[in-house]
Amino acid sequence: MLYYLFRFLDQFGIPGSHMWAYISFRALLALILSLIISAWFGEKFIKFLKSKQITETQRDASIDPFGVKKIGVPSMGGIIIIVAILVPVILLGRMRNIYLILMIITTLWLGLLGGLDDYIKIFRKNKEGLQGKFKIVGQIGLGLIVGMVLYLSPDAVVRENLTIQKQGQEMVVKHRSKPVKSLKTTIPFVKGHNLDYSKLMGFCGKYKTAAGWILFVIMTIIVVTAVSNGANLNDGMDGMCAGNSAIIGVALGIFAYVSSHIEYAAYLNIMYIPGSQELVVFICAFVGALIGFLWYNAYPAQIFMGDTGSLTIGGIIAVCAIIIHKELMLPILCGIFFIESLSVIMQVYYYKLGKKHGVKQRIFKRTPIHDNFRTQQSQLDPECKYLVKKPKGAIHESKITIRFWIMTIILAALTIITLKMR
Template identity: 55%
Template structure:
């Protein structure tokens, strides 16, 4: 709203009214507003949740300090959702298709997670919404995002062209002047790191471009579902999902800023996406909301985000990466989410296979998701293939170490774009 007010005032020549034309200013304003809202109004929301007796339901898994968390207010993801939406509505350009898709993602998955948390509270157990309904909601969002990117004339890109100088001593990169509509994305370790999904559907002949877009939509659905569920599983320790997601958000914001600027994208020889710079404003609000929430979510947590926050956070990261054409970098950038996902799948699969073969299920990890494995001491009566570490690691140390790993993954992700 303020964006349009300042845009109107700019016509009158009032000093300072053109500040909203600068992405850096609006991004800074969005970050500060989101941080302020999460920290100031977050306290009131936590108090309200306590009055409503919306407390976390904890099962005794034998983890140190676990039962002390019983009754801690959950559904705190509402704080994150509000702290994102308000700044974006105030300083964001709502006519941008990119901003519109991110706001839709926030509300859509926030509502899906809220419904799941509400059912858990209503039933007084951990059985919330059926997993099938969650998948349907995530697939539905994937269809909307993927088809919008396919059909919208506002979502385009420009390729860079490499030419050799007359002497042959240096390669000069220039950006094309025309926008193109293509199902292209970024892949690491390749010299010209743009990949067109139509390459995989070239066997369809004249329908290759259409088939490429259909394949792209399928990939979008898979990425959103996997990342959203991965973030949901990672939300098991105080501050773990919040801190990791904030680090990922910083990396994505930098990518969006560089990819939305023709000069920087040409200089770095990365894909230029006209209009995507508006996403930096959104991501600044996202980072501010997470840091503000971390004020209350850090160990020992005063509030948990619940599925309201974790499902939304994972989906936001996925959709953002898809919009800036970096979805194939997610397995590396968000490796923590996928490792948490994978640990659960390996544990369940191995348990079923060994139970069918030996009559008794066996485990690979002491406990899953993976972060709980480190909370259990080795040789503690749990038969598992992996017993290390032999001593249980304190929760706060596990969280900080996961943050450090997330920083390393973000750095490596950037490095892969230049090693080509």
């Protein structure tokens, strides 16, 4: 809203109003505003939740190796993150931008889905929360909406094959194509960087483009579901998910910025995506909200984000990557989420395999994998066979969290480096 107000005032030469045309100004303002909102609103919200006793049953001192009590800590802290994202975005963003609209829909959709899950856990006293099939349906529904909007919207276009030529003392960007609907996506470590979904469906003959869009929509559904569930699994320690997601958000913000900047896109030989600069405003609000939330969520946590936060965070990361055609780089960028999910899948499969043969067996001491490092040998089931019993002693969760942050920083740096590795 403020963007349109100051753009209007700029017509009358009001000093400073022209600054609202700069994406860097609005993005940094969104970062600061979201951080302030999450810190200020977070304190008020925590007091409110405690007064209403809106808490989720968590582990207590009897099972925590370091005797940390977490009963009575408020949950549903994801509401803080959502509010801190949406307020700056609505104030500072160009609300007619199709990509910004998609990000707001994603935030509200998965926030509602996660909130329903937390509501069942807290108010209905059902530890299982919302049934898994309903979560999957909600995630598939969002993926379908995002995929179809990117297919149907005339504003969701790219410019490919940009070159920079020197004319005298000036560098001029030359377009070798008009804005087009593109089925190409960026892949790492490959010359040319791009993979075309329609070429993968070449066996469909003259229908390969239509089949390519179907494949794209299916891929969108898979990415949204996988990343949101991965973030949900990663949310098991104080500050873990928020910290990792903030780091991932910084990397996505860099990708969004270079994709929206015609000269940088040409220099890096990546797709130029007109309008994607508004994603930078959204991602800055996203990162600011997570950093502000960490003020209360860092060890020892004063509040948990719950599924309201974790599902929303994962969905935001997934949809942003899809919009800027970087979804196939998520296995590297979100490597921690991928490992967490893989550890659970492996553990369940191995346990069921042993059950068929009457053997009680597990791969890790506990999953998701971060819980494996927090579990002591004395907590293991003596009747169960474990493939991995290391580390023998429990590692403090604050150290585990920081080490996971470091790994995410390395993965984010590697992902950014792939822009120049071909």
